Amino acid sequence: MNIWLTVALMGAFHGINPGMGWLFAVALGLQDKNSRSLFRAILPLALGHALALLICLAVLSIGQMMISDKLIRWLAGGILILFGVYRFFRQKHPRWVGMRVGFRDLSVWSFTMALAHGAGLMLIPVFLVGQDHSTMHSAHGDTPMFFGWVEYLMGIGLHTAVFLCVTAGIAWLVYRKLGLLFLRKAWFNLDIIWAIALFLSGVIAFIQ
């Protein structure tokens, strides 16, 4: 599958998860009985998400400078699979957060959630696959140290843009159209699907 499409779809997948922010945005809107409070939450949520991705990919870049690609792949795959299995059986969530939150609180919350859920980690194999493709097409011999950093930033931008749209879209739909009973009917256990996604992503890192 096209790498950019995958990166975008994963943005949508992350956005759908209520634990990544749309539910928080709905609650803030309802608390103030004002959709502006809902929309005000979207940007910091996206920013925190993007930062978590950036950190993961920065670690990846640094890792690639220091150790072999093969080892990177094994490490990323191993961590993802273990993390997926762990999250399948043990679903944790943050403590000591609150409802009276500003821009900074929301960004930090979103950053923490994305990092703790492995949202950034999940993207690493996709980028690794992408690098394989581009290496095959590039000239032989030169392997730049910061391989693909422009693509990293573009990828994060694309992923986050889709994440932002999906988060805002679902939040607004639930707030305005679907109502709260939607939560009772349609809130599938995404944590399980998420754990499976982490696992599969790890497998991809191994077999690519």
Add this chain to the structure above:
Amino acid sequence: MGLWKPDPSFYPSPQDAMKAPQEELAYVVAFNPDQDDRPDALAVVDTEEGEIIGWTPMPYVGDELHHFGWAACSSALCPYAPHPHIERRHLIIPGIRSSRLYIVDVKANPLKPTITKVIEADEIAEKTGYSRPHTVHCGPDGIYISALGDVEGKGPGGIFVLDHTTFDIVGKWEKERGPQYLHYDFWWHLGHDILISSEWGTPEMVEAGLNPEYLLGGRYGQRLHIWDLRHRRHLQALETSEDEQMVLELRPAHDPRQTYGFAGVVINNKDLSGSIWLWSQEDGKWSMKKVIEIPAEPAEPEKLPPMLKGFSMVPPLITDINLSLDDRFLYVSCWGTGEVRQYDVSNPSEPKLTGSVRLGGIANLTPHPKVGFVNGGPQMIEVSRDGRRVYFTNSLYDSWDNQFYPDGIQGWMVKLDADPNGGLTLDPEFFVDFSQHNYRAHQIRLAGGDASSDSYWYS
């Protein structure tokens, strides 16, 4: 791994929860007032037939089961820490004398609850410093449990937290407790990151019974505390008047947007009246004022226990209150005079009395239509989610029962029907008799949730 869809008993808002199906079962703690080898028990009551259909004895003797609550409730739909796929399955039942915590599974077989874990007093003391656990509320990030004091029976009392999946003790909740020392109940305004706590007395002030010297000396709790729920620190203390003592049950508005609630205050040591106080917030400052005062009733001294003979009066003794899920009706238990009152609190600062039922009472001795004479009076009171049914039991606390009802209390549970437009009638057919077992009944939890079990995030 959890459920695929949220537990059907979790509701986003109190309005949604009011549409929940009618309860079929109630869980009621029963304690053995005699010093013998019969352990306390969790009774399962059929709320259609009004009879005990299940009875799970505790593995130890002498716990004095008192208040209890669910390990998971509607608060699991938390917007910032969602975990809606856990089940409403376990009851957390503290023993207020033994300081033990029982984790009881009521889902595997709702009629035969089973004990899945016991946390001993030593472990609670070691990890939190607290003792005499009391109120249980399922919170956004764990199970919050209040405790009256420390192992020596002194203060400060406070709150500790359990993990709601493993039931391991997370630790003491407070980071900065400010002037707070006495403790009793707590609840919160989740939409505002505010926790409220109340004051009764330290274990050594209450365990041997009500101490008249402490009462006249104004040593029982007179304050309500406002806390920052998120940063776990004390913000403000609110005072009752000088003579009002024992600020017990707290019922904040269920609507998470609101910033008001009601506190029941047991007794005024000058005129023996009881009162309800309204706390509220304006411009970031919290304040409290008396909105209901229920006077003591005159009675002939020969009808009164030794402690009250000199007064020739029966105090109402407001020992429990409850608020319907629409924040419209406040129910008040007057354990001394033997009355349940219903107030319309649509305008919280001006409650209107809309209903009253009398049963038992120290001097009134109002009989029940089904069984005739009953002793004790309305005490722990619980309201169904739809607000149509109100249940209550008649025991307060072992040593205090014996002071106010020296003939001993025979445990019972009854039911009232509440008119959605105001009005209260006793269901003449419903009478659950705990005296066959020679037990006393205390708090009631309705299967699926009730008006004091769940906290909501959305309105």
